Amino acid sequence: MERRAVYRNKVLPWLLIGPQLLLVLVFFYWPTSQALYWAFTLEQPWGGGNLWAGLDNFLYIFRDDRYWGTVLRSGFYALAATGLSMLVALTLASFVDRALKGTKLFQSVFIWPYAIAAPAAGVAFRFIFSPEAGLVGAINDIWPGVWDPATNGIHALAMVIVCHAWLGIGYNFVFFLAALQMIPRSINEAGAMDGARPFRRMLDLQLPLIAPTAFFLLIMNIISSFTDSFGLIDTMTEGGPIGQTEVMVYKIYVDGFKGLDYSGAAAQSIILMLLVIGLTFIQFKWVERRVHYN
Amino acid sequence: MIERSPFFDALTYAVMIIGLILVIIPFWVVIVAASQSLQEVSQVPISLLPSNQLWTNLSEAWARADLGPKMINSFIVAIGVTVGKITLAAMSAFAIVFFNFKARMICFWLIFITLMLPLEVRIVPTYAIAANALLPFQTILDVTGLTWLVQAVSGIQVSLNWNLLNSYTGLILPLVATATGTFLYRQFFMTIPDELAEASKMDGASAMEFFWDVLIPLSRTNMLALATIMFVGSWNQYLWPLLITTDRANFGTVVMQLKALIPAMNGTPDWNVTMAGALIIMLPPLLVVAFMQRWFVRGLISRDK
Numbered sequence: 001m002e003r004r005a006v007y008r009n010k011v012l013p014w015l016l017i018g019p020q021l022l023l024v025l026v027f028f029y030w031p032t033s034q035a036l037y038w039a040f041t042l043e044q045p046w047g048g049g050n051l052w053a054g055l056d057n058f059l060y061i062f063r064d065d066r067y068w069g070t071v072l073r074s075g076f077y078a079l080a081a082t083g084l085s086m087l088v089a090l091t092l093a094s095f096v097d098r099a100l101k102g103t104k105l106f107q108s109v110f111i112w113p114y115a116i117a118a119p120a121a122g123v124a125f126r127f128i129f130s131p132e133a134g135l136v137g138a139i140n141d142i143w144p145g146v147w148d149p150a151t152n153g154i155h156a157l158a159m160v161i162v163c164h165a166w167l168g169i170g171y172n173f174v175f176f177l178a179a180l181q182m183i184p185r186s187i188n189e190a191g192a193m194d195g196a197r198p199f200r201r202m203l204d205l206q207l208p209l210i211a212p213t214a215f216f217l218l219i220m221n222i223i224s225s226f227t228d229s230f231g232l233i234d235t236m237t238e239g240g241p242i243g244q245t246e247v248m249v250y251k252i253y254v255d256g257f258k259g260l261d262y263s264g265a266a267a268q269s270i271i272l273m274l275l276v277i278g279l280t281f282i283q284f285k286w287v288e289r290r291v292h293y294n
Numbered sequence: 295m296i297e298r299s300p301f302f303d304a305l306t307y308a309v310m311i312i313g314l315i316l317v318i319i320p321f322w323v324v325i326v327a328a329s330q331s332l333q334e335v336s337q338v339p340i341s342l343l344p345s346n347q348l349w350t351n352l353s354e355a356w357a358r359a360d361l362g363p364k365m366i367n368s369f370i371v372a373i374g375v376t377v378g379k380i381t382l383a384a385m386s387a388f389a390i391v392f393f394n395f396k397a398r399m400i401c402f403w404l405i406f407i408t409l410m411l412p413l414e415v416r417i418v419p420t421y422a423i424a425a426n427a428l429l430p431f432q433t434i435l436d437v438t439g440l441t442w443l444v445q446a447v448s449g450i451q452v453s454l455n456w457n458l459l460n461s462y463t464g465l466i467l468p469l470v471a472t473a474t475g476t477f478l479y480r481q482f483f484m485t486i487p488d489e490l491a492e493a494s495k496m497d498g499a500s501a502m503e504f505f506w507d508v509l510i511p512l513s514r515t516n517m518l519a520l521a522t523i524m525f526v527g528s529w530n531q532y533l534w535p536l537l538i539t540t541d542r543a544n545f546g547t548v549v550m551q552l553k554a555l556i557p558a559m560n561g562t563p564d565w566n567v568t569m570a571g572a573l574i575i576m577l578p579p580l581l582v583v584a585f586m587q588r589w590f591v592r593g594l595i596s597r598d599k
Contacts, residue, residue: 006491007393007501016389017401020382023471028408030430031419038419092313095306106310108587110317115583117530119552120576124320126556127327127565134565135323138339169317174591198302227414231532235553249414249533256418257537265418272415280410 038266057267074226074247077161082221084165089172094202097180114170118231125163126236153244156237160245163232164225172217179213180206219283223276248272328570335566347566355571359551368529368547374466375528376521383475388505391483392491409473414533421537424464428454460541469528475520482516515589522590526579548575
């Protein structure tokens with residue numbers, strides 16, 4: 001913090017920052033340390049305090065094949081949804097960036113998905129992809145049984161991923177467009193003078209220049225796929241068929257709040273927290289070394 | 295536009311139109327299905343032309359999911375969270391940037407680190423605290439022996455208890471702490487030249503007067519951007535309200551009602567009512583984003599700098 005502070009007052013700053021610090025303490029630091037405590041202890045079924053369990057909770061999770069299935073699925077979900085969403089958003093942003101007549105209209109519509117609640121999109125996509133109603137179900141009239149997310153886990157997962165990717169388009173689009181618009185016009189003009197056609201310039205000039213934004217979005221998307229997937233899965237598949245769309249946050253919810261296994265859920269939360277912290281850390285490291293070009 | 299390239303221009307429009315269709319199809323299907331009768335909506339594939347049942351379906355969905363009181367709850371929560379976040383963010387950032395006190399960097403980092411772990415990730419422990427928000431203080435009292443001391447002296451057993459389940463406080467308070475907002479406001483306050491603060495000081499304005507009369511009016515654009523993001527974010531909350539409200543009739547929000555609108559496995563597949571409900575529920579944040587686009591885009595972007 002380079003700025004020299006103007007005011008000197010012993011009490012006022014604490015009054016100003018106090019409420020936020022209290023909230024952060026009560027709803028962030030305390031629960032997080034509680035989670036650590038639970039993860040290393042085992043709650044006794046009929047009360048009587050927690051027993052020290054050491055790493056047992058973690059070992060129990062790590063020995064569970066179903067948990068590893070969830071982890072792998074979360075990873076696949078994260079990469080697929082992120083890749084799909086960023087690809088669509090980048091394509092749209094690079095064409096919108098050409099600023100042809102009427103582009104503004106397209107631009108504002110492309111942002112809309114950002115406003116939609118995940119469960120609302122989940123309900124809409126569930127209808128669109130429903131095997132016996134909606135749009136995609138029509139394919140079953142031609143080839144009966146070819147599309148059935150209600151019993152086929154791969155179909156169900158694909159449906160959730162497509163919906164997640166759609167939801168992310170707005171956010172990704174805004175960032176990509178802003179990054180593209182920050183590229184100095186002269187660079188593009190110089191490329192054109194050297195005989196590079198628009199498509200060539202997109203690939204060889206603009207793409208490398210927006211790499212930092214793309215990386216930032218990559219991490220943000222992966223984190224949001226861990227956190228925001230709950231609303232989608234809960235409204236679209238409830239983890240089914242037979243657990244084949246269960247991702248990490250959903251399993252924590254099911255184990256903790258339906259199965260009432262707080263210790264197991266806490267241990268899973270710790271693993272997820274470490275994962276998210278790790279990703280954020282990579283993100284900050286990268287931001288420090290960011291390329292600036294203005 | 296650098297050079298004329300009719301072919302590439304045509305390609306640009308083609309891609310943008312395909313993108314438009316991709317983005318708009320879900321919205322369109324929701325609106326179309328919400329306007330159809332049960333027979334029409336049960337056709338496979340459904341007709342993509344709107345019909346004339348929109349009003350009937352909207353009122354049916356409104357009644358079935360009890361959206362009236364839920365809508366009020368959603369607005370209370372969304373506005374409460376938004377106002378709370380902006381207030382706290384502005385106050386904290388003001389303290390961090392303009393005051394000289396030793397712990398200011400520590401305070402900033404204490405708040406900033408919370409950005410790393412969204413509520414969904416730490417849902418189990420946070421839920422436990424909601425049953426008694428004063429538990430941390432009780433524990434501190436217990437551990438330091440103060441509980442014992444008070445009891446020994448006055449005979450009163452100190453037991454702090456503040457249950458947040460099924461209350462607006464519970465729905466709002468845990469969401470109000472905001473690293474993003476504090477960070478955004480800090481970035482903005484850093485761009486205010488020191489001379490401005492010095493000048494107002496010379497004119498005899500106190501720190502709080504400077505805050506109210508200079509900083510807050512200057513930060514109006516930031517505030518709008520932040521308000522849009524926060525409103526959308528809190529309106530769309532799902533997991534937290536789901537956990538903290540067991541009394542859905544009185545404290546449920548609209549987004550929680552979506553699941554109740556999905557047709558049952560063997561029930562009537564009246565997706566038209568479901569879609570009408572989804573339409574009502576997704577409309578407020580969509581309108582906010584559509585109208586506030588200019589400011590909101592700026593707010594989103596400056597988050598990454």
